[in-house]
Amino acid sequence: MSREPNPLFLAKRTYHGRRMADAARLLPILGGGLFLLPLLWKTPSEQGGTGTVQVMLYVFIVWIFLIGAAAILSRRIPRSESDPSEPEQG
Amino acid sequence: MATLNILVLTSLFYVVLLFAVAFAADTAAQRGRGRWLGSPLIYTLSLSIYCTAWTFYGAVGFAARSGLEFITIYLGPTLVMIGWWWTLRKMVRVGRSQRITSIADLISSRFGKSNALAVFVTILAVIGTTPYIALQLQSVTLSYAAFADFGANTGEEINQNLTAFWVAAGLAVFTIIFGTRNLDANERHHGLVMAIALEAVVKLFALLAVGVFVVWGLAGGLDNTLDRIEASAIARWDVPGSRWVGLTLLSAAAFMCLPRMFQVMVVENDDERHLRMASWAFPAYLMLMSLFVVPIAAVGLDIMPQGSNPDLFVLTLPLSEGRDGLAILSFLGGFSSATSMVIVAAIALSTMVSNHIVMPVWLWTTGGSAMMSGDVRHVAMLARRLSIAVILFLGYLYFRLSGSGAALAAIGLISFVGVAQFLPALLGGLFWRGANRKGALAGLATGFAIWAYCLFLPSFGPFMLMPQEVLDQGLLGISWLRPQALFGTEGLSPVVHAFMWSVSLNTLVFFIVSVFSFPQPVERLQGAQFVNVFEHSTTSGGWRGGQAQSEDLLIMSQRIMGAGEAQALFSNAARAQGIDGHLPEPTPDFLGELERAMAGSVGAATAHAMISQIVGRATISVEDLMAVADETAQIMEYSSELEAKTEEQERTARQLRQVNEKLTQISVQKDAFLSQISHELRTPMTSIRAFSEILRDTEDMSENEQSRYASIIHNEAIRLTRLLDDLLDLSVLENAQIVLNLQTATLSHLLDRSEVASGMSDGSFKVRRSPDVEDIELYTDTDRLAQVFINIMSNARKYCDAETPELSITPRVEDGIVTIDFADNGAGIPADKQGTIFEKFARVSETKAGGAGLGLAISREIMARLGGSIQYMPAQTGAAFRVSLPLSAENTAQAAQ
Secondary structure, three states: OOOOOOOOOOOHHHHHHHHHHHHHHHHHHHHHHHHHHHHHOOOOOOOOOOEHHHHHHHHHHHHHHHHHHHHHHHHHOOOOOOOOOOOOOO | OHHHHHHHHHHHHHHHHHHHHHHHHHHHHHOOOOHHHHOHHHHHHHHHHHOOHHHHHHHHHHHHHHHHHHHHHHHHHHHHHHOOOOOHHHHHHHHHHOOOOOHHHHHHHHOOOOHHHHHHHHHHHHHHHHHHHHHHHHHHHHHHHHHHHHHOOOOOOOOHHHHHHHHHHHHHHHHHHHHOOOOOOOOOOHHHHHHHHHHHHHHHHHHHHHHHHHHHHHOOOHHHHHHHHHHOOOOEOOOOHHHHHHHHHHHHHHHHHOHHHHHHHHHOOOOOOHHHHHHHHHHHHHHHHHHOHHHHHHHHHHHOOOOOOHHHHHHHHHHHOOOHHHHHHHHHHHHHHHHHHHHHHHHHHHHHHHHHHHHHHHHHHOOOOOOOOOOHHHHHHHHHHHHHHHHHHHHHHHHHHHOOOOOHHHHHHHHHHHHOOHHHHHHHHHHOOOOOHHHHHHHHHHHHHHHHHHHHOHHHOOOOOOOHHHHHHOHHHOHHHOOOOHHHOOOOOHHHHHHHHHHHHHHHHHHHHHHHOOOOHHHHHHHHHHHOOOOOOOOOOOOOOOOOOHHHHHHHHHHHHOHHHHHHHHHHHHHHOOOOOOOOOOOHHHHHHHHHHHHHHHOHHHHHHHHHHHHOOOOOOHHHHHHHHHHHHHHHHHHHHHHHHHHHHHHHHHHHHHHHHHHHHHHHHHHHHHHHHHHHHHHHHHHHHHHHHHHHHOOOOOHHHHHHHHHHHHHHHHHHHHHHHHHHHHHHHHOOOOOOOOEEEEHHHHHHHHHHHOOHHHOOOEEEEOHHHOOOEEEEOHHHHHHHHHHHHHHHHHHOOOOOOEEEEEEEEEOOEEEEEEEEOOOOOOHHHHOOOOOOOOOOOOOOOOOOOOHHHHHHHHHHHOOOEEEEOOOOOOOEEEEEEEOEOHHHHHHHO
């Protein structure tokens, strides 16, 4: 049951890999936030309110950004099976 | 009618193509050529069964009714996919390491392999999925009818029921053929996945084609399309926040919990790394699928006559424009969406039904014994095939009963909320070790009750299953219990309302019951295995062997896994246990492995139950765990014993090696001695012969010469005699034939005598002595002891290579034992010779002439007779010997005699 003591400092590569995993964790939260943003936009009853088209374009742009970010992250997260994740819980 | 015929022909051709692709992929996989079949791209495409006919047709209808809201159904899964590092990765890892066959299996396996939970989840999954299957059948028949409406002026009525029936039957056949090829549900269905991937491409291509046609063909370009959207009824961004958030969360939850999604995402997963690509590629797929939805809806609303079904715009727009080819492509897209969903859903559900309901019931009815004759494998396969047929028939039945009244999207969302009830148990099971079976059961029951009350029952219409009064005034007239406004929460749409209340109360009950109840040991074991899947080894459970009969186990597993596979498993296990060619011992390890292998075929709970029957135990009790722990302790003890034994053996081996080395050296020495002794004997003999001949044959020899030759002969004869004396001496000593001549003498006197006798006193050698401690009276064979001293001293004289040679002699008395150390300041004896110097005929150096190598051997024998010993002390700078003997040799001498 004894957990091996985690080293205080990591090789640059491992360190980078863990930060990429952190980014992968954050990405859906960021995406969720961005997708919620249109709810705060002006309601259409007011003059010059936001229309479906604007929201649609915004949603697709965010979507493409998320896909691109996920694609980059998925390549950068270390592939080794000795999983470098869960550093926070250690 | 011609179009309709072409449509039917094309569909049939398409179906044949699917069969061919599936068959080819299966064959390729069997021959081991299908490496590309397991590529991440295929995996990503297979995930596209999320996009059913509901997406293909329904999304446009959804958009036409409520604008952008439809997009939430895709945003949820997108967020789940790009957040794969959080949950999906763990789900897939657990699924693979525990050989999970379905979501029911996962939940039951996590909560102590509880079959009750598995049955519950299975039933709920069937209830939640059947309407969805009906929805797919409906979409195919509707789209077919739409074709007929446009093409048919012949007045021939399309029998929708018949269409639906044949579609259902065809799907059942396809699913049975390609979905139950192998019993191990954990194995990949390569053919099936390949067909689904092809369908994924077809439906995406079809929707994009229609979209491109609508935007550039009908609307006249991108700008015009945007203008049309601005001008349409859905131009306003007025999606209620609750629905936007609620539906996103709902679709995210459903994406993880839908049995069919679980099937392709976890069960059919070939390699965990495929998730990497899917994490961005699948969101891209979803994005492309929804790219043209709003334009198609807006243009459809604009062009199509009032009252036409917006759910079918994707099909009717090309048809109304006379683009039959595009319409057929669109039909195939919808057909693909519908069929792939139905196929995978049917497989997922049939696995659950057969593993968690049919097999346990069958085992129970056959006397509860897994040892019955008959082929369980056959039964399991049959159960799965029948389940597929039954599930599709249920879907058809639902379709017949519900008619085609409800809008497609509504059924889809109701189904989503139903399966989302698995979420708390699923996530709780994966991330919280405190989650337990009672909590999961209670949470699920609560969630489903609320779902049924708030959403499912009202969905059949006000007068079907739920009276209008209940809807309006609540159960028993309590307004807080109004199905669509629980606790007075009005203003939410029914779906979001039901989702919110069912999942939150589900979670709450799950949490509270888990916190206040105590899990069974096996639940806790599984909990640790699941939650810490990235740290733990993949073993699960804990079996205590011993009572289990390997033969019974083999018979049983042969019937479940098939003879070849079971035998291979058993012989591998036997080999691993080091008893090749026999049946393996039913060790806990082996039982665990066997259980996991069987779980792949019949599910964890059933496999557990079957092994329990043979091992002779139904559940794991604390006592059992204690026993397992005891056994572990015993094993550890045993292994430490083994370790000790191994050490002992190693030590013995080391000693043996040393002895062997010594023997080899002795043998070499003996050979060397023989040549040495013959040389030693021959040299004096030769000179004796030569000089005696001279004396005999030479006539005129001076007196002087005669006496010189005679003295040479004499000296040589003495040398010979000495050598022979030594040999004789040794032989006498060794045979204990010596008679000790015991007398009293002081050590200093003995040393003085020896110094003179060995020629040390001639001044060439400095002898350091300690006169003050030498005054020790000894009662021993003083002549023999002096012989030892002389031997040591003359050795030092002969071999000490220091420039100013020194010998220090330090006596010491302790507990009636005298120890005398002789140490010189030379180079000492080389380490490799130290072991043999006391052997007969040993000589430190071949080049330095000397005796025959008997001196030390004789000394050793003498010391042994005197009750003492002589040792070489290796840690000194030069050669050092320690002679020790008792002050009085009487007792030992008597004993020796």
